[in-house]
Amino acid sequence: MIALDNVSKHFTSKRGTHHVLSDVSLTIDEGQFVCLLGPSGCGKSTLLNLIAGLDTPDQGTLAIDGKPIAGPGPDRSVMFQDSALFPWLSVRRNVDFGLELAGFRDKDERASRVETFLKKVQLWRFRDAYVHELSGGMKQRVALARALAPDPRVLLMDEPFAALDAQTRDVLHVELTEIWRATRKTVVFVTHNVREAVRLGDRVVLMATRPGRVKLDEPIALARPRTNEGDVAHYVGRIMKELRTEVEKVMREEIDDAWQPAPGAVPGSSSSGVGGGI
Ligand SMILES: Nc1ncnc2c1ncn2[C@@H]1O[C@H](COP(=O)(O)OP(=O)(O)O)[C@@H](O)[C@H]1O
Numbered sequence: 028m029i030a031l032d033n034v035s036k037h038f039t040s041k042r043g044t045h046h047v048l049s050d051v052s053l054t055i056d057e058g059q060f061v062c063l064l065g066p067s068g069c070g071k072s073t074l075l076n077l078i079a080g081l082d083t084p085d086q087g088t089l090a091i092d093g094k095p096i097a098g099p100g101p102d103r104s105v106m107f108q109d110s111a112l113f114p115w116l117s118v119r120r121n122v123d124f125g126l127e128l129a130g131f132r133d134k135d136e137r138a139s140r141v142e143t144f145l146k147k148v149q150l151w152r153f154r155d156a157y158v159h160e161l162s163g164g165m166k167q168r169v170a171l172a173r174a175l176a177p178d179p180r181v182l183l184m185d186e187p188f189a190a191l192d193a194q195t196r197d198v199l200h201v202e203l204t205e206i207w208r209a210t211r212k213t214v215v216f217v218t219h220n221v222r223e224a225v226r227l228g229d230r231v232v233l234m235a236t237r238p239g240r241v242k243l244d245e246p247i248a249l250a251r252p253r254t255n256e257g258d259v260a261h262y263v264g265r266i267m268k269e270l271r272t273e274v275e276k277v278m279r280e281e282i283d284d285a286w287q288p289a290p291g292a293v294p295g296s297s298s299s300g301v302g303g304g305i
């Protein structure tokens with residue numbers, strides 16, 4: 028079980044102090060698929076990085092099975108929007124290298140894991156291909172195989188399908204759901220796409236912005252695979268209403284920011300990086 032207790036985080040820059048997360052408390056059960064949803068800039072990646080152990084909170088605690096998170100560990104794999112594959116290695120070697128990094132010394136065991144997971148993502152046929160020969164969807168499937176091969180307990184995914192076209196994304200939703208059902212990993216999946224969150228999650232945690240905190244924690248009681256658009260739309264509509272108020276808030280505050288430039292800032296240029304992508 029992952030437990031976040033009153034987690035707060037701020038960043039300080041020339042523009043001042045930005046309270047990104049404020050008092051976020053959340054428990055995620057073993058094997059659960061949780062989607063963290065919210066507009067761009069609300070602190071989703073910051074929260075995921077804290078769970079990954081890539082950053083530390085200002086206040087509050089994060090723990091897995093009662094053990095405080097003190098840094099990255101083999102119990103957690105992270106996957107990003109960019110596949111971050113090595114272009115000079117074949118598909119097979121990319122997955123193998125991930126296993127080497129995770130401390131798997133036995134070559135035969137590595138080879139067998141590489142085969143198992145490349146088959147799971149339906150890329151065994153492409154094992155000797157290089158990254159430039161793969162489509163965007165295939166790259167993310169290799170990244171998924173690499174993340175899963177060391178058998179982590181928790182899979183942390185930061186908008187992994189955001190750069191893909193809608194059709195490829197839908198196919199990957201079904202594949203990820205199947206893989207999750209077979210492996211029963213705990214998944215924390217970050218997205219700004221409501222439909223994606225509803226198609227994938229046992230639970231959708233909607234984050235409010237400025238500062239980021241939990242606004243809505245909605246169980247999604249739909250059978251899988253969730254290919255019935257009508258069922259999905261029902262949840263999407265409800266969650267969308269809540270999300271829209273957050274997006275509007277970000278846009279309003281961005282405009283306010285533009286009218287009140289910090290000393291030394293270029294008027295009208297928002298350097299906060301908030302708001303894009305939704
Ligand atoms: N290392 C950092 N230094 C300064 N500001 C940061 C840093 N990381 C994130 N931020 C700011 O924190 C806010 C939340 O960022 P992030 O967690 O990436 O949001 P999201 O993933 O929801 O889009 C943004 O306004 C971003 O500019």
Ligand SMILES: [Mg+2]
Nearest residue numbers: 071072073185
């Ligand atoms: Mg992000």
